[in-house]
Amino acid sequence: MHNAFLLLSFGGPEGPDDVMPFLRNVTRGRGIPDERLAAVAEHYAHFGGVSPINGQNRALLAAVQADFAEEGLELPAYWGNRNWHPMLADALAQMRDDGVTHAFAFVTSAYGSYSACRQYLDDIATARMAVGAGAPAISKLRHFHDDPGFVLPHADGVRAAHAKLGSPADTRLVFTAHSIPLSMARNAGPEGGLYEAQLRETAALVAAEAGLAGAWDLVWQSRSGPPSVPWLEPDINDHLEALAKQGCASVVVSPIGFVSDHLEIGWDLDIEAAATAENLGMRYARAATPGTDPRFVKMITRLIRERMDPSAERRSTALGRLDHWDACPTQCCGAR
Numbered sequence: 509m510h511n512a513f514l515l516l517s518f519g520g521p522e523g524p525d526d527v528m529p530f531l532r533n534v535t536r537g538r539g540i541p542d543e544r545l546a547a548v549a550e551h552y553a554h555f556g557g558v559s560p561i562n563g564q565n566r567a568l569l570a571a572v573q574a575d576f577a578e579e580g581l582e583l584p585a586y587w588g589n590r591n592w593h594p595m596l597a598d599a600l601a602q603m604r605d606d607g608v609t610h611a612f613a614f615v616t617s618a619y620g621s622y623s624a625c626r627q628y629l630d631d632i633a634t635a636r637m638a639v640g641a642g643a644p645a646i647s648k649l650r651h652f653h654d655d656p657g658f659v660l661p662h663a664d665g666v667r668a669a670h671a672k673l674g675s676p677a678d679t680r681l682v683f684t685a686h687s688i689p690l691s692m693a694r695n696a697g698p699e700g701g702l703y704e705a706q707l708r709e710t711a712a713l714v715a716a717e718a719g720l721a722g723a724w725d726l727v728w729q730s731r732s733g734p735p736s737v738p739w740l741e742p743d744i745n746d747h748l749e750a751l752a753k754q755g756c757a758s759v760v761v762s763p764i765g766f767v768s769d770h771l772e773i774g775w776d777l778d779i780e781a782a783a784t785a786e787n788l789g790m791r792y793a794r795a796a797t798p799g800t801d802p803r804f805v806k807m808i809t810r811l812i813r814e815r816m817d818p819s820a821e822r823r824s825t826a827l828g829r830l831d832h833w834d835a836c837p838t839q840c841c842g843a844r
């Protein structure tokens with residue numbers, strides 16, 4: 509068997525001409541209204557049509573390869589996206605041409621749910637079909653929402669953001685994740701509700717690690733879809749208003765739903781939510797995401813080793829109580 513490593517991510521535009529075709533890839537068949545697409549296209553235009561996500565994935569891939577070298581793990585590395593170049597099917601075709609027969613896939617999402625997990629499995633199946641005979645087998649690495657490699661960098665981000673505000677004692681810690689439709693949230697995981705359950709576990713772990721265990725909320729951002737379809741609420745902006753009404757004057761916002769500071773953070777939090785807080789007279793600081801934190805990079809290497817050697821002590825590092833599994837049960841996350 510010729511093993512490889514595959515970084516599997518969302519993808520993002522890298523110039524103005526990429527924006528609309530990228531958005532059409534993301535929303536194909538999903539009933540996203542044209543007004544929402546136009547609004548999101550403007551968010552990308554604000555940054556010159558360039559999403560930071562591909563650059564962040566290039567940096568992560570380089571850091572992972574450096575860690576493989578340091579750890580003596582000989583594994584060629586590839587990168588493919590769901591929605592924009594380099595596309596997953598092209599990465600799989602390259603692997604086949606290079607003689608790779610199997611790859612461990614690290615998906616840049618820590619959680620369950622259709623959008624964050626199952627859709628990536630569907631993408632893998634579709635890309636393998638497109639490549640046809642000789643396409644490598646792909647093993648998706650497990651969820652890592654409660655791994656110290658994910659939790660500790662988020663907690664450091666919270667501490668640093670809190671310090672930036674002067675560490676006021678009355679600070680409210682507000683965690684955010686991408687909102688998803690309620691129907692998707694109900695279907696998440698083998699028994700439903702997994703997306704929110706994992707996020708709550710991560711939030712509690714990060715808050716405790718950052719020394720703010722008692723004063724946190726979990727809210728949602730970046731809602732899409734038609735207004736008639738219910739999504740997870742409250743939205744971060746509505747929540748900031750509610751907090752201001754309760755007299756809260758200082759917030760740290762930690763986007764635990766994400767692994768890097770991509771555009772949904774750069775726009776929806778750093779511009780939109782920051783403006784909401786300013787209008788409400790609240791002090792606001794946004795916590796960083798793991799990005800290429802060495803603990804996060806080393807976690808990826810560790811997840812691969814764990815999968816390579818089933819006899820080794822497994823999952824000893826998991827900080828939470830929720831279950832982990834290598835292969836999602838077939839009925840997981842509303843699989844078709």
Ligand SMILES: CC1=C(CCC(=O)O)c2cc3nc(cc4[nH]c(cc5[nH]c(cc1n2)c(C)c5CCC(=O)O)c(CCC(=O)O)c4C)C(CCC(=O)O)=C3C
Pocket residue numbers: 518519520521531534535538540544545548559560561616617621623624686687688689730731732733765770771772
């Ligand atoms: C759970 C979740 C994650 C976290 C897990 C993960 O990371 O995978 C995530 C990440 C991301 N979402 C991103 C961008 C977009 N998401 C959209 C639309 C949607 N997201 C959804 C869910 C999620 N999304 C859903 C249910 C939709 C509705 C359409 C559908 O059912 O699929 C749209 C369409 C326009 C709109 O916002 O309406 C865009 C442009 C980017 C890239 C940012 C950049 O460019 O830096 C990233 C990392």
Ligand SMILES: [Fe+2]
Pocket residue numbers: 686
């Ligand atoms: Fe999204």
